[in-house]
Each structure stands twice: as C-alpha cells, then as structure tokens.
Amino acid sequence: QSSEPWRDFDRSKVYTADLESALHYLLRVELATHSYLEGEELKIFKDFVVLVAKLYPGGGSVVKLMETLSDWLLSMPLKRIPYQAVLDLVDNKMRISGVFLGAELHWVGCQGSRPGLRGYPCSLWTLFHVLTVQHDAKPTALENTGLERDAAPVLQVMRQYIRTFFGCEQCGRHFEEAAEESMNKVTNKEQQILWLWNQHNMVNYRLAGSLSDDPLFSKAPWPSPSLCSSCHEEKNGVHVWNQDNVLLFLQQHYGASNLSPKYSM
Numbered sequence: 001q002s003s004e005p006w007r008d009f010d011r012s013k014v015y016t017a018d019l020e021s022a023l024h025y026l027l028r029v030e031l032a033t034h035s036y037l038e039g040e041e042l043k044i045f046k047d048f049v050v051l052v053a054k055l056y057p058g059g060g061s062v063v064k065l066m067e068t069l070s071d072w073l074l075s076m077p078l079k080r081i082p083y084q085a086v087l088d089l090v091d092n093k094m095r096i097s098g099v100f101l102g103a104e105l106h107w108v109g110c111q112g113s114r115p116g117l118r119g120y121p122c123s124l125w126t127l128f129h130v131l132t133v134q135h136d137a138k139p140t141a142l143e144n145t146g147l148e149r150d151a152a153p154v155l156q157v158m159r160q161y162i163r164t165f166f167g168c169e170q171c172g173r174h175f176e177e178a179a180e181e182s183m184n185k186v187t188n189k190e191q192q193i194l195w196l197w198n199q200h201n202m203v204n205y206r207l208a209g210s211l212s213d214d215p216l217f218s219k220a221p222w223p224s225p226s227l228c229s230s231c232h233e234e235k236n237g238v239h240v241w242n243q244d245n246v247l248l249f250l251q252q253h254y255g256a257s258n259l260s261p262k263y264s265m
C-alpha cells in the first residue's frame with residue numbers, strides 16, 4: 001500500500017475502485033483460506049453473491065460477474081464446492097469479459113497512510129452501506145431470491161458473512177453481539193440503513209485512539225459536521241443526531257449517483 005502513489009480523493013464521494021477491491025479481496029484472499037465451501041458456509045456465500053448481483057449499482061461488469069457466479073452456484077448439484085472451482089470461474093469470466101477485478105487492489109477512499117491500515121475492512125463497510133441504500137432505492141430487486149422474506153436482508157447476509165468468513169474474528173464477535181441485541185428490531189429498509197450507520201459509529205467510538213486508528217483518518221462519529229451539518233443538533237447543550245437528515249445524507253452519500261469511477265479499472 002505504502003509503495004503505491006497517493007491517490008487524491010474527495011471524502012464526500014464513494015469510489016467504485018474501493019468496492020471492486022473489496023470484492024477482489026473477498027473472492028481472492030479471504031475466501032482462499034477455505035479449501036472447500038459446504039453446508040452453511042456454502043449457503044452464506046451463495047446468499048452474499050446473490051445479494052451483490054441484485055443490488056450492486058450500475059449493472060456493469062461487477063454485476064455480470066456476480067450474476068454468472070450466482071447462476072453457477074445455484075445450478076450446482078454439489079454439496080461441497082472446492083474454492084479452486086470458484087476461482088477458476090472468476091478467472092475465466094474475466095478473461096472472456098475483459099477487465100474486472102484486476103491483478104491489484106486499488107484503494108482510494110480506503111487508502112491507509114501506511115500498510116496494514118484501512119483497506120479491506122473499510123471497503124467492506126462501504127460495500128454494505130451501499131447495498132443498504134440500494135435495497136431502499138430498488139425495493140423489488142430481491143424478489144424471488146428468498147432473501148426478501150427477511151425484513152433486513154442486507155444486514156442478515158452481512159451478519160452471516162462476517163461471522164463465517166471475515167478474517168478479524170474479534171470484529172465478528174462484536175458484530176454478532178450487536179446483531180443479537182437489536183437487528184431483529186429492524187422492520188423496514190430505512191431502519192436497515194440507519195442500523196448499519198449506528199452500528200458503524202459504535203465501532204468508531206470503541207476504536208478511537210486504538211492501534212488500528214489511522215492518524216490521517218481518525219475514528220470519530222460520522223458524518224462530521226463538515227460533511228453534513230444538518231445531521232447534527234444540540235438539545236439542552238447535548239449533541240444529538242437528527243436521524244431524518246442522517247437518513248437523507250446516507251441515501252445521497254451511498255447512492256448510485258455519488259459513486260465515482262475515478263481510478264477504477
């Protein structure tokens with residue numbers, strides 16, 4: 001990361017290069033630690049692929065790849081799929097369809113000031129925030145997938161994915177605790193967006209000043225007043241969030257029209 005040139009970016013934008021790098025890392029690094037996918041793991045991976053195929057914005061080559069992968073996984077009679085077969089499919093599809101998920105990771109909004117900071121975990125949060133906003137913007141997208149039966153399908157898939165595959169086990173435990181406590185209170189798509197925002201802020205509070213905190217991107221309640229002044233209010237001298245404005249801000253910030261293709265492959 002540090003040997004790469006710094007890429008200037010705008011904190012008020014979301015970069016498709018980060019979303020693509022998230023999927024690249026997930027498919028080629030995180031999943032590679034599992035030689036086979038079977039049983040519950042296979043189901044969780046399928047759900048994740050279907051979710052991204054249906055909700056990833058833009059309909060470009062990412063969506064085509066994820067659709068191919070989901071068709072293949074759903075048609076597969078095997079109960080146990082070698083990871084290598086998933087990788088072969090991803091590689092073949094890329095050879096046929098041209099560029100996508102290039103050989104390197106390109107962090108932009110998720111660049112760290114030195115190696116080991118930011119990068120993948122940042123991009124995974126970003127991806128799921130985008131998916132919660134897309135689910136609200138495209139309410140019928142998950143029809144006939146089975147996922148739509150859940151009130152908060154994006155959160156449920158994220159919960160399962162983090163619990164089963166995310167490399168940081170401590171993160172998984174924390175996220176699971178939070179999910180157990182309040183995820184079932186989410187009853188609609190707007191609450192789904194806000195639940196993830198609030199949970200992400202809880203993690204920010206906990207990590208502020210910790211070793212994983214990049215000094216250039218110190219953990220703080222988000223969005224800052226400079227990103228969204230109307231999100232912040234004061235009541236009796238105490239800071240409170242204006243949740244209606246936070247929701248509007250999240251819908252705009254993580255919405256399809258705020259995605260920048262700059263530095264994307």
Ligand code: FAD
Binds near residue numbers: 129217
């Ligand atoms: P991140 O927190 O990764 O945020 C990425 C970007 O999202 C920010 O740059 C900002 O633009 C935006 N953002 C910030 N806050 C919000 C918000 N509230 N809502 C919407 N957007 C926001 N690390 C640990 O050490 N311990 C943990 O328990 C832990 N749990 C994690 C759980 C999950 C599910 C994930 C995905 C990661 C977890 N991590 C944990 C990693 C940690 O949260 C950060 O991702 C990592 O430290 C990199 O931080 P960052 O500065 O890139 O910002």
